[in-house]
Every structure is written in structure tokens, then in C-alpha cells.
Amino acid sequence: MQLKSKFSGERARYFTGVALLILATIVLSLDSLWLFWAVLGILYLIGAHEALHLYQKIYGYAPNVWHYVGLTFVWCFVYIAPPIESTVMIGMFVVGFLAYKGFDVHHSFIFIYPTLPFVYILALFREFGVMAVVWLVAVVVFADVGAYFGGRLFGNIPLSPSSPKKTLEGAFVGFMFASVVGGLVGLKYVGFLYAFVTSAIMAISAIWGDLYESSLKRRAGVKDSGSILPGHGGVLDRLDAMFFAAISLHFLLCTKAAIEAAL
Template sequence: MFNLTRIVWGLLMAAAVVIIALIDQFFINFIIFAILLFLAFYEAKKLFSLENASIIPLILAFILGTMVFKPLFLGILVALLVLGYQVYKKSNLKVVLIYLYPSLPILALWQVYLDRGMFALFWLILIVASCDSAAYFIGKLIGKTPFSPTSPNKTLEGVIGGLVFATFFGTLIGVFVYGFWLSLLCSFCAAFMAVIGDLLESYFKREAGVKDSGDLIPGHGGILDRIDAVIIAAFAMVAFL
């Protein structure tokens, strides 16, 4: 019934996240995010059939944005500049897509860390992970109603169960720092956005005719398959914290 490989690798990734959070060394986190941005960008290039898209503008936005603590806003600027250039050349605007997704969401996740520190970042990951895990197990156990044609393997029962559990669990963790109402709001909105992030990635994969965005992580697929929910959920933290 359950995918053992997925569970084992999920636990390994969870352990890695905990260790990184405990170390919380800025340079290490910087390198990790740079690698995530690089790998996700190249997975997206294949997903969107945009092999000629350059990562250099995003790397500059990531580095310069980190120096002034505004990577998300510089990422938006890069996307607008690419858009302007494509319009000027009367070229295909599809290339702008890769500078919007997954680029901006990853920069939003980095923005959460720069603005609010490791606790907020770790809290966000816990919310999303609890939502995904609860939805997976509840869906497997009692799920019967299809949730969306975009992601036919998900059930409505699983999604609702994941949202409820993530909101409860996230509030329980966040209340010690941000208070009850803000923790409740952030937890629910982050979990809700995580569902959207998962659907968005599923939509892109279906349009590309592939099952996974990559094969880097056994049982999980590629980097985008694993971080799709958390990078979209990051916008909730940027908005409310």
C-alpha cells in the first residue's frame, strides 16, 4: 500500500533538514540554496523545453539580492527585464516562464530565511511536510473522492486531512514565537499554498508529458518534485510575517 522507498528517502531528507537547521551557518545555507536554484532551473529547462534559457541573470539576482536582503525583488526585476527584452525582440514570451517558476518561489523561500531566520524557514518546511505526509497517509487509508484532474492520485479526503493537520501542527509550533492568531493564519495559508504548489508542478509535468521533473531522489523524482509545495508556500510567509 505504501511506497517504502519514498518513506525511507523522505525520512533521510527530513534528517538532513534538521541537521542543517541545527547548524544554521549562513554560508552553508547560501551554498545549499544556490545548488537548489541551479538544479531546479535546469529541471525546469527540460520541463518547459527552454534549453537556451540562461541561469546567469538569476544567479546575479540571488547573489546581489542576498547582499541587500532583497533577492525576491531582484528576481522580479529580472523577470520583468527578460519580459521587456522578449517584447522588444518580438520573441516568444514562453521563455519568461522559467524566470517566474521555479525561480521566484525559490528566491521567496530564501527571502523567508533572510527576513525571519532559520526558525521561520524550518517552521515553513514542517508545515508543508506535515501537510504532504498527512495527505498521503490519510488519502491512502480513507481517500475515495478524486481531488483534481490535474493530480488524479490525490483525494479530497487526503487534501482536507493534510490541511487540517498542518494547520494544527503548524500553529502548535509557531505559537511560541508568533502568537496564536498569526501562527494559525500562517499555518493555514502556507498549507493551502503548498497544495497549490503541488498542483502547479503536476500541471507542468502533465503538459510536458512526464511523470517526474527528474530522477535525482529515489521515490520522489527530481528536486522540483520535492520542493514544489514549499517554494510556493513561502509566499505566505513573505506576505504575513
């Protein structure tokens, strides 16, 4: 009875999680760059809006319309130009313009977080194909699910002051699940051992991403970044772990490709 009570009362969370998985499955199975860019772009603009309001609560300065103009240009350019370079280039011009006009530039951090993580997810699709994104999603989902249920069943030791409800035991269970499952999914690219190590690094990165978002919300004095996803909060609440994991996977795959090209 006590075990059942730990998981009851969160139907909205489960329902939303299943709905998101179905959406991700449909989008990835169609293997269309345009569709992936469009869906990810919607999530990006919502997530960026959430981040701007987190920064507003932290720094006490309302976002300027030029931030939204810059963000829209970023996502348009990343479809036709090198994604990461496009982000840096446009962000540089927007930041410079805001400084020229005398606006507070604290919100310009938006071009680093969450813009760059979103761009890295798109870059994974463009440069390494849909299976790279499937690998990313598998690692993050199993890390999250493992940490959630592992924490509920065995959790006792708090993981971090930034997120006191998460436990060390839950993080370890999620880490192991994600590493093993990711090792199997990553067989398309490399052998199991390399895929296992890569997945383990992604799983650790996912934990850091989750804690980073938690620290931002703690500074802003809010529980969730938004409320668009019932039971999960906002887009940033759902994708925070994926952000850091995507950067790690892109780096590791690019490094592997560079080493192979040099040999």
C-alpha cells in the same frame, strides 16, 4: 494484509524522505545564512533546469544559454541585495535581452516560477530568521505526510483533474495535521490562534503549489520533473508545495509586521 500492501514497495520514497529531513535539520540547526543560501542555491539551479525542460516540452523551444547565465546571476545577487527586487531586476534585463536578440521568450517564465518561490524561501530566512523556515518546513511536511497516509487509508474522492491520484480525504487530513502542528511551531512569533490560521493558509497554499506543478507536468506529458530524488522524482516534485506556502508565510509575516509598525 491489504493495509500493509498499500505502503509496501515504496522504500525508496521513505528513505529519500528521511534523508532530506536529516539534511534540512543539519542545515537549519547550524543557522548560517551563507550555508542556507548555498544549499538552497544548488536546489534552485537543479529545479530551474527541470523547469526549463518542462517548458521545452510544453512550448517546443529549447532553453538558451542566457537563461542559465541569468539564473546564476539572480542567485549571486540575492545574497547581497534585496532578494525579490534582485530577481525582478535581473529577470527584466534577461527577458529584454532575449527579446532584443529575437529569441523565443517563453522560457523567461523561469524568472517567475520557480525562481521567485526559491527567493521567497531565502527571504524568509534573511528577514525572519531560521525559525520561520522551520515553521514552513513543519507545515509542508505534515501536510504532505498527512495527505499521503490519509489518502492511502481513507482516500476515495479525487481531489483535482490536475492530480487524479490525490484525494480530497487525504488533503483534508494533511490540512488538519499541518494546521495544528504549525500552530504549535508558530508560537514563537504569535499566539496559537494566529499561528493556527497562518498555518492553515500555508497548508492550503501547499495544496495549490502541488496542483500547479502537477498541471505543468500534465501539460508537458511527464510523470516527474526529474529523477534526482529516488521515490520522489525531481527537486520541483519535492518542493512544489513549499513554494506557494513560503510566499504565503512571507506575505502574512510582512503584513503582521507592517500592521504592528503602523499602530
